[in-house]
Amino acid sequence: MKHRQTDISSADIQELQALRTLPRPVYGHLHGLPNRAIGQRHRHPWAQFSYAVRGVLEVITDSARYMAPPLHAVWVPAGAPHAVQRFEGTEIRSLYVDPAAIADAGGECRVVTVTPLLRELIRGFSEYPVEYDEAGEQGRLVAVLLDQLARAPQAGLALPWPGDARLRKICRELEAHPDSARTLSEHAARLSVSEKTLSRLFLQQTGLSFRAWRQRLRILAALPMLERGHRVTDVAVACGYDSMSAFIAAFRWVTGVTPGEFLPRDQ
Structure with missing residues (x-):
């Protein structure tokens, strides 16, 4: 009935392990590692915002399952062990976020609603170079993006385990x-x-x-x-x-x- 998929490869794991620090406070280029479903349990020192452009993605932790259909996302705090799976036809636009760059970056995993403004900000940001210009227009957009991430309304799409x-x-x-x-x-x-x-x-x-x-x-x-x-x-x-x-x-x-x-x- 369910068709969960992952995009994991040995190269993905090596890339994730090599990424000790983020090149900028927010990382999430269109073709970057955050946009792949890593089904192997892992953790990292930055927060993750996994967003389903289309299809449905699922984040699995020891204590819950978090389901994000279109225009929803899962916020994963820094250091939280988790795995990401996607269902057939799912397209992911995810972000890695420096915890110091956003208010309330800690806490627990949660499913949030992606507002139209947040959707367009993520879409625009995904086209930026990895080392975007923090002092110019790109940096100003990222500041608005971070504000909208912090304010994203919660959705009750978690299943306690x-x-x-x-x-x-x-x-x-x-x-x-x-x-x-x-x-x-x-x-x-x-x-x-x-x-x-x-x-x-x-x-x-x-x-x-x-x-x-x-x-x-x-x-x-x-x-x-x-x-x-x-x-x-x-x-x-x-x-x-x-x-x-x-x-x-x-x-x-x-x-x-x-x-x-x-x-x-x-x-």
């Missing part, structure tokens, strides 16, 4: 089969643990009930299919919903809008 091995087993199964209707009671029986224990652990480790966690997983699983143009009815069925109305209600609960309103018509 539990640490307990039993819960991770359940979560991996649901990730592979989002249409699974297996109840928490059935999972508990298979794992020889009480349903009450699993329920308590889900809430403790993810902040969500099992039902709410599964619903968010299903909606995030729907995004790549919707972006590729699959019929909403087919997507609803593939993600375990018996009716269009139930799918639309769940989609609105997670994203705040309907499936038709969520994906941009003009990118």
Whole structure:
């Protein structure tokens, strides 16, 4: 159902390891390393802003999965271990940012909305040379870009990932089969643990009930299919919903809008 891809190569890893410091406070040329999906777990001393121009990208950490459909991005703080994957047809425009150059560069990973202004700033910056002119027009645009990065509104497209091995087993199964209707009671029986224990652990480790966690997983699983143009009815069925109305209600609960309103018509 899912078609995750990476662009990693030995040359990419060598290039990343060789990049000890950024040549400028912001690095992200059109053909630069930030615009590739590095699926191998890695970290670096700068923040990363991974943006999906089209398609859907996913940033994976030990504690969560972060999904960025078109006009959304994932902010990864400096030093955070992570991997980046993309779905079929995804085009990435990412930035590496010196933490000293932007307010609130720390904190946790988060999904943000790419506003029209921020989109155009990233598009323009991607054409700049790696060592752009900091004292001139290019430096002034970068200053506005950094301001907009700091102000990008958050979007609730993160899926908390539990640490307990039993819960991770359940979560991996649901990730592979989002249409699974297996109840928490059935999972508990298979794992020889009480349903009450699993329920308590889900809430403790993810902040969500099992039902709410599964619903968010299903909606995030729907995004790549919707972006590729699959019929909403087919997507609803593939993600375990018996009716269009139930799918639309769940989609609105997670994203705040309907499936038709969520994906941009003009990118």
